[in-house]
Amino acid sequence: MPREAAEHVAACLVLAELRGVRSHGVTRMPVYVERIRRGSMDPKATPVVLRETAAVAVMDARNGHGIPVGAQAMDLAIAKARAAGVGVVTVRNSNHFGMAWYFVKRAVEQDMIGVAMSNADSFVAPWGAGKRYLGTNPMAVGIPAGEEVPIGLDMATSVVAHGKIKLAYDSGQPIPLGWALDASGAPTTDPAKALEGALLPFGEAKGSAISLIIDMLCGPLAGALTGPFIAPLFTAVDRPQGLGHFFMAVNVAAFADLATYKREVDEAIRRIHALPPAAGFDRVLVPGELELEREREARKTGIFLAEPAARDLEALEKSLNIA
Amino acid sequence: MPREAAEHVAACLVLAELRGVRSHGVTRMPVYVERIRRGSMDPKATPVVLRETAAVAVMDARNGHGIPVGAQAMDLAIAKARAAGVGVVTVRNSNHFGMAWYFVKRAVEQDMIGVAMSNADSFVAPWGAGKRYLGTNPMAVGIPAGEEVPIGLDMATSVVAHGKIKLAYDSGQPIPLGWALDASGAPTTDPAKALEGALLPFGEAKGSAISLIIDMLCGPLAGALTGPFIAPLFTAVDRPQGLGHFFMAVNVAAFADLATYKREVDEAIRRIHALPPAAGFDRVLVPGELELEREREARKTGIFLAEPAARDLEALEKSLNIA
Numbered sequence: 001m002p003r004e005a006a007e008h009v010a011a012c013l014v015l016a017e018l019r020g021v022r023s024h025g026v027t028r029m030p031v032y033v034e035r036i037r038r039g040s041m042d043p044k045a046t047p048v049v050l051r052e053t054a055a056v057a058v059m060d061a062r063n064g065h066g067i068p069v070g071a072q073a074m075d076l077a078i079a080k081a082r083a084a085g086v087g088v089v090t091v092r093n094s095n096h097f098g099m100a101w102y103f104v105k106r107a108v109e110q111d112m113i114g115v116a117m118s119n120a121d122s123f124v125a126p127w128g129a130g131k132r133y134l135g136t137n138p139m140a141v142g143i144p145a146g147e148e149v150p151i152g153l154d155m156a157t158s159v160v161a162h163g164k165i166k167l168a169y170d171s172g173q174p175i176p177l178g179w180a181l182d183a184s185g186a187p188t189t190d191p192a193k194a195l196e197g198a199l200l201p202f203g204e205a206k207g208s209a210i211s212l213i214i215d216m217l218c219g220p221l222a223g224a225l226t227g228p229f230i231a232p233l234f235t236a237v238d239r240p241q242g243l244g245h246f247f248m249a250v251n252v253a254a255f256a257d258l259a260t261y262k263r264e265v266d267e268a269i270r271r272i273h274a275l276p277p278a279a280g281f282d283r284v285l286v287p288g289e290l291e292l293e294r295e296r297e298a299r300k301t302g303i304f305l306a307e308p309a310a311r312d313l314e315a316l317e318k319s320l321n322i323a
Numbered sequence: 324m325p326r327e328a329a330e331h332v333a334a335c336l337v338l339a340e341l342r343g344v345r346s347h348g349v350t351r352m353p354v355y356v357e358r359i360r361r362g363s364m365d366p367k368a369t370p371v372v373l374r375e376t377a378a379v380a381v382m383d384a385r386n387g388h389g390i391p392v393g394a395q396a397m398d399l400a401i402a403k404a405r406a407a408g409v410g411v412v413t414v415r416n417s418n419h420f421g422m423a424w425y426f427v428k429r430a431v432e433q434d435m436i437g438v439a440m441s442n443a444d445s446f447v448a449p450w451g452a453g454k455r456y457l458g459t460n461p462m463a464v465g466i467p468a469g470e471e472v473p474i475g476l477d478m479a480t481s482v483v484a485h486g487k488i489k490l491a492y493d494s495g496q497p498i499p500l501g502w503a504l505d506a507s508g509a510p511t512t513d514p515a516k517a518l519e520g521a522l523l524p525f526g527e528a529k530g531s532a533i534s535l536i537i538d539m540l541c542g543p544l545a546g547a548l549t550g551p552f553i554a555p556l557f558t559a560v561d562r563p564q565g566l567g568h569f570f571m572a573v574n575v576a577a578f579a580d581l582a583t584y585k586r587e588v589d590e591a592i593r594r595i596h597a598l599p600p601a602a603g604f605d606r607v608l609v610p611g612e613l614e615l616e617r618e619r620e621a622r623k624t625g626i627f628l629a630e631p632a633a634r635d636l637e638a639l640e641k642s643l644n645i646a
Contacts, residue, residue, distance in 0.1 A: 051577075055378040056408030058578050085379030088409045090578055113544070129598035129607045141532075143539045151539065153532040185601045203526025209464075209476040209610035212595075216466045216474065220587035221436070221578050228594065254374075255381050255413055255544050264543035271551065272535075275452035278508045284452045287532035 001036075001043035005068035012067045012098040015105075017305075018298045019291040021154075023163045024099040027309045029316060032065065032096075034237050041065060041095050041240065047072055055084040058223065059091045063240045066097030070116070070245055074103040077249040078110055085254035090222035091245040096120075096233050100140030101154040101288075107249045108142040108150045111258060115248040116140045119218035121230040121241070124158045125198035127208035130185015132198035135227045135243075136162065137214040142288075144252065146262030148269040152288025157211035158199040165194050218244035324359075324366035328391035335390045335421040338428075340628075341621045342614040344477075346486045347422040350632045352639060355388065355419075357560050364388060364418050364563065370395055378407040381546065382414045386563045389420030393439070393568055397426040400572040401433055408577035413545035414568040419443075419556050423463030424477040424614075430572045431465040431473045434581060438571040439463045442541035444553040444564070447481045448521035450531035453508015455521035458550045458566075459485065460537040465611075467575065469585030471592040475611020480534035481522040488517050541567035 001009070009032070017025035035041035045064030049057050057076055061069040073089040080087025097103075100116040107114025120135025136156040143151035159179050168175045169191035177187050180194030188194055201208035219226035224244025231239035252261050275284045305313075317323070324332070332355070340348035358364035368387025372380050380399055384392040396412040403410025420426075423439040430437025443458025459479040466474035482502050491498045492514035500510050503517030511517055524531035542549035547567025554562035575584050598607045628636070640646070 053406075053408040053577055056574075056577050083376075084407060085376040086409055086411045088573065113540070125601060126595055126598065126607065126609075128601055128604040129595065130601040130604075131598050133595060133598055141536050143536060151532075151535060153529070153536060155529045155532070181601060185599055187602065202529050205610070206476070206478045206525050206530070209474075209478070212474060212591075212610065213464050213466060213476060216588060216591065217436070220584045220591070221573070221575060223579050223583075226587070226591055250379075250411065250544070252544060254376055254379050256546050260546075261543045264549070265539060268535075268539065268543070268549050272449055272452065272456060275449065275454050275456055276508055278448065278451055278453040278504060279510065281451040281453075284449060286449075287528070287535065 012102040020294040061094035081249035081251040092224040104142035113250040121232040335425040343617040384417035404572035404574040415547040427465035436573040444555040450528040
């Protein structure tokens with residue numbers, strides 16, 4: 001993989017570890033390497049811009065890794081937003097793009113509102129359906145602030161991550177009702193049955209609609225595949241994933257006086273901090289605040305790697321003959 | 324009110340009735356009229372474009388009704404998207420804009436993806452807080468299809484509408500846990516306590532984040548007020564609301580071959596229809612399908628008006644001396 005692309009992959013995985021988002025950290029390395037070894041992902045792919053206007057562009061990742069093309073697409077959206085006020089860039093023929101916040105952060109650092117979305121292979125039942133169809137289709141949005149932390153949403157559109165079901169299964173614990181369906185479409189508390197069935201979307205019908213919209217923006221709009229046709233990252237390592245992404249940057253300065261905007265966002269965040277906590281909570285946070293606290297702490301103390309992740313990295317080290 | 328503006332208000336309220344979205348139908352007429360009578364909303368306001376680039380614009384509603392300025396703002400976003408691929412228009416100094424789908428429909432009819440958002444006065448507790456701060460901040464998204472119905476999301480970002488709590492209160496029924504908090508920040512099943520407390524956001528922390536993002540896009544970005552400073556529609560009729568909106572149109576043809584895109588969206592909708600229903604459901608619908616079915620039926624059979632709405636209209640008829 002060219003150095004610049006490899007650095008994006010490394011930076012994204014390490015940022016996920018720093019923020020405590022372990023599911024998107026270095027545990028992804030083995031499957032990325034496996035896909036390169038099998039030829040189902042092209043490490044040397046050079047993404048191309050297929051068409052372009054003043055404010056939008058369509059990119060083809062040419063089956064490269066999703067992280068470097070994602071950074072390139074967001075940077076193009078940012079450049080367009082600087083000139084036109086808003087920029088939208090879609091990507092087709094791509095693969096897993098890691099943690100969505102990695103891209104949004106680039107926009108926020110330029111005083112822009114950033115949006116990043118990806119579709120993914122089927123694992124979630126649309127609202128009312130008894131079978132998986134949608135991906136966990138993640139969405140991240142970043143709202144730059146002034147002195148306060150930026151408002152940072154980075155979420156899957158399922159109630160919980162697949163990893164939480166797996167964890168319950170491994171530890172022999174039941175899962176709460178409302179997380180998943182069994183293969184017959186009935187609600188289940190048995191993690192084994194859930195793994196054969198489907199996850200449920202967050203927020204019932206509303207979250208399901210948001211997930212479907214993400215699949216349409218990253219699929220038909222971007223010229224990429226939709227959920228049921230996307231090759232699963234871990235279980236179809238011989239096939240290119242063929243998924244798509246949607247990136248948007250909104251240049252705050254094209255709409256508002258930047259200093260006034262920042263003061264108002266800061267004031268909103270401070271007002272939310274000052275709200276009385278609900279029963280069971282000890283403080284009120286804005287989205288992304290916890291992750292940023294973890295990141296600041298980890299930059300001082302280092303990253304804690306769980307045993308399986310450490311073993312995976314050691315195994316890669318040996319098989320690739322690198323220190 | 325100038326004829327064109329009045330026609331937008333009438334069309335939006337009637338479309339809400341046709342779609343069975345009664346909360347946003349003709350029951351809103353009395354408060355709109357009351358605000359005009361008291362001078363807190365200017366029926367003759369001429370919205371202005373304050374600044375503009377190839378792809379974005381900022382509008383000032385000058386304290387006019389939210390529906391006509393919303394239609395004008397969405398039409399401007401559509402015109403920009405036709406030239407630049409995407410258009411974003413924000414609106415400040417506005418008032419309640421009715422049913423968000425009214426604006427998104429205009430984009431969908433031009434083969435564009437439409438987004439409409441508004442902020443609103445405080446009624447929802449952010450995730451982890453025990454007190455209202457956010458509005459019910461609605462969001463609508465429309466995804467044009469080919470032969471199938473467009474995918475149409477139109478939602479409040481609270482778990483349920485305020486009207487459902489009121490209905491339970493009026494009929495002496497308890498509300499489910501998870502809908503609302505009492506004034507002390509504790510979960511409640513008592514609708515009377517809920518009305519003094521706060522609604523909860525849909526989808527827990529994720530939905531709360533989406534609601535806050537809408538408040539930031541429609542508030543600081545648009546140059547409008549945020550939740551706690553917006554005058555409540557019904558209980559502060561002497562004050563302009565001062566809220567803001569965010570509209571976006573994405574021109575499908577700038578990204579994809581339109582016929583291919585439409586075929587792929589149609590195929591996705593048909594695949595979802597063909598999924599086995601989950602336990603408790605008899606068919607699987609896409610978002611907006613039920614509302615469109617109601618609309619088609621009501622266009623044949625007419626609109627059913629509940630007694631209170633009919634009485635309100637009769638009272639208006641008398642007081643305004645119109646037939």
